Amino acid sequence: MLNNRIIAIIKRELREKLMSKSFIIMTLLIPLFMLLIIGLQMLIAVYEGDKGTRIELITESEYLTESCKTYLTQQDFVRDGTYVITYDTVPRRSLKSHIEERKQEILSEKLNGVIFVPSTALKNKKIEFYSKTPTNISIFEKLDNHLNEVLIDQYFSEKDLNDEELNFARMGVSFNGFKVSEKDELEEEGFGNTAMALLFAFLIYFSVIFSASMTLNSVIEEKNSKVVEVLLSSVNSREFMTGKIIGCTITVFAQMVIWLIPIIILVTTSWITLPESFSIEISYGHLAFFLFNFLLASFIYQGLSATVGSIFDNPQEAQSGFFPVILLIMIPFLLAFTMMRNPNNPIAVVASYVPFATIIVMPVRFTLVDLPVWKLILSQLINIATLVLIFPISGKIFRIGMLRTGSKPTFREVLRWVRS
């Protein structure tokens, strides 16, 4: 299958890509980029941009106002000045005129809003918020639990409860997840596997996108520099495409293994200890499945991008043809995110058996839930079938496209190449 000519092409690809500065830079840069994204998200989560939020809290009774004040002034976000809360007691009938008085301040955003806790809230817990942006979820999330606790305290203060009972009443419900698997023991599941699923989705997505665009540009360059004619006088187009794709795939596979080294160390040794809530349940088989799946994914997308590259004469024109290829990986990437909330989401379950989508969805799903082996094999058979189906088509387009120059071919023209 691999003759000397294909091996010569693979060696050249490896020399050009694996030994290049850009490979080393990208190998280091992508994990840094991912860390940057995750860090940025965490930063945004921590810093919500609500520093200096000014709220006026009104109740209908002096007592309730005082309770709110006493409780809220103890909270960190008030003590550190993130929230500046003023308090007032205003009966319902005067609320409208009170809001009128505050109108200019609200409109000029000197005041972010007025929270009105009516006396009826002690029965139905309904609170009103008057603001220029009355659906400010950030404010609701910040205050709802605290106001709930004030209301609970108020409600039960007349019921003669002791502190223990009161604390119980204040508590919310906390879910602890235990994984039911083929194993005998029931293990408490942390967020480690969710983080790992996220990492896998990112790694496949970025690696495929970057390597596919690298192959696209490399094919366009070969076409433009006319080196392809010399090559095709020595090897046939199938050998050329095979050598190129294998060379590129080995490169990205090596890159992926480098990226996974920390995970491999984590799984195979006890050098790294994670907090219990981030413990990772990943086996050798899991890593092997991930790498095999990635290998096939890489073949598929290298093949597609080499085909697209052969159709166009320059990178600008090629972008229009490359866009559908990007969509084929971007849609499953987004689907994988919906699975983080519910790994058994029916769309995700179906997508894990859909060609192209299975490439990202299945490894992510497998990281989140235990799946029988036959399902994993089925997903890989789908990948292999995709590969077998697209390669003859790609080969035909590649052969004609590589030697064609001039105006951008129409879709119909490309279809004709396939039929030829």
Place this chain on the structure above:
Amino acid sequence: MADNTHALEIRDLSKSFGHIKAVRNASFDIPEGSIFGLIGRNGAGKTTIMRMMMNVYLPDSGEILLRGKKVDQAFRNSVGYLPEERGLYKKMKILETLLFFAELKGKKGKKVSNKAKDYLERFDLVDRINSKVEELSKGNQQKIQFITTILHDPEFIVLDEPFAGLDPINTNILREIILEKKREGKMIIFSTHLMDFAERMCDHIAMINHGKIILNGSLSSIKTEYSQKNVTLTYEGDISFLENHPFVEKISDFGNSTGIRLKDGDQTQEFLKLLLDNNVKIKRFDAEDISLHEIFIELAGKGPEEDFSFAQ
């Protein structure tokens, strides 16, 4: 049954691109040990034929036979091909480039590496051995491309417009190497629109015009035949009887003299007798020599339908 004197036989090759018929039923033979020239105007179809020979293009119809058998990978391994549109990997180093293309042909190791260095020395490029291709001038890149064509010691050397873009000194080096390869028993096939090169170097030619082979055979027989057919005549009297005469293919009035092309070069003596029998006073009768350039101009000026074939 294959003719043993022909190394390559091109049989009824046709190739169209959309509505454009680039090559139409092209047939010619390339004898063993020859330097063969495929000549024609720009856009005549030379490159398309060469690309089909190299399996870069698949012909719509027709076939190419190597010593009686259809060409295959073994043929491709034994060919060095210099395409018209030169192409190298710009970021690759020169020695790496040479060794890569040799490896594609199944040749590698110290011997090839040493040979590459010898050729680089010959082309005065040995000091650039570790330079990247993009760092060389266009002319030097062309020299590297030529070395990639011959480094694996191919039996067939196929050169598409090999002299295009070379200065006179490098043209001479290239010509020397081509002749040296011929002496080594290699077959050289090249295309050109430069008739003087073809005339000086080729043993055999095929002339292509509008995608059709209009002339092919050994250069010497073509020239002999053509010079015999061409008569320059200075006379007194009436030669109107020659119009539509079965001996005559074409009459061109040059003012002081008249150029007459005979249908058959063997009829020169009978033609002279015909003039004398018709009381034409002959001042000059010249069955002249003719250059390939003149033959080319003559034939390429004709419509695409005419076909001239000569014995070898």
